[in-house]
Amino acid sequence: MPPPQRPQVDPRDAGLLADVSAGNVRLSSEQALQLYHEMPLAELGYWADARCRTLHGEHIRTYVIDRNINYTNVCTAKCTFCAFRRDAGDAEAYTLTNAEIIAKVNELQSIGGSQILMQGGMNPDLPLSWYQTLLCELGEACPDVHVHAFSPPEIVEFVHFFDPPGGDFRAKVRWVLERLQAAGLKSIPGGGGEIFASAVRRKIGLGKCSADIWLTVMHVAHELGMNTSATMMFGHIEGIADRIHHMDLVRKWQDKSLSDFERDGGGRYMAFISWPFQRENTPLGRLPDWDDEGDFPGDVVAQLDGNGEKSADTDFGRRLRLAGASAYLRTQAISRLMLDNIYSIGASWVTMGPHVGQLALSFGANDMGSVMMEENVVSAAGTTYCLSEPVLCHLIRDAGFTPAQRDNTYDLLTVHDSDLSPDLQVDDWSEFREAKLHVQGECSDEPVPVTVGQAD
């Protein structure tokens, strides 16, 4: 049963927040919104950190080594925040072969990686058999690698492209997912979550599925025993209430999955990861910045129930309010306090940089995300921060924790509590500095063996 709410209590009340931190009380959406606007940042971090320590203990904070493989950039959708997609026939359009994908996975395994995050554009030229063959060949070539792949918008397009049998949309999704699961798919990433409120979603996610469909796909995955992630991309045209509504929907659907399937071994949302929109090279990024005068149009439109109407402000969708470090940390802290039924909160590295990511460990994040070998989608929008595994471990240790490599289910693979830890093996950090670890807009392949990027 979800914890009870005390909606009449001022959310800044220390007694209430102590109960929220202990997992005994659930914040209401109204309380979360009030906290976002009124609580000093450091205090918000204190309570999010307290909740994180209740769930994850005092000592260990994790990361995963995986590889983000974008198998095709051909996409029929035209999301306004995307700089990655290409039309079929474009000079830069590509679809990787199975051999190329397996070669990438072999490279990942050679550095101790445990999973791949595989996502692509919505490419109508790829039949179901292409995905089944790929998954089977991957399973034969790399049986120990966890395949975390195909976000809900891709699954929705599979339903459109493959025309599976089934009396309704849910049955069709189930038919597709059962076949992908049988071929080797293990879990589903949370891509395409963006912002659930329909007024925002219609403006920024052209061609992408509605919130209800996104959440239904994940519910079917949970029914089939697969774990998933949930994500949120914020800091564009949305209001703060839209972010809270987004978290509330994730929380409600997690309750539903746990209630419906937990006793039968069903899956669940294991993690929530949120990151600020990156504007470079994207149509959405060409909108003018909000001048900070008066109310932000997104806030005028946004409603906690997700039913905001764009007609509430004629400038809605015409101004950007990008999120900086404090808005990012504030949003992440609220997510840790709101999402009492989600195990992990991941820090965002690609967009925020290593030092804000490190700070995120004091604002509710227990996981530093992914030490990845490549990242294409976010880096196409301009910002990519590159870190090696030793530097990542160093940042976690420097934040006061013991770094540990985890797998997809958040089981610990290696706890770096000895002198053999990757960061404690480094005598000369200058080579890492020379590798330009904090480069914006490019990831150096040399000499650091792996880079940190956005995983979901």
Ligand code: SF4
């Ligand atoms: S974000 Fe994904 S679905 Fe949207 S246009 Fe880009 S590749 Fe296509």
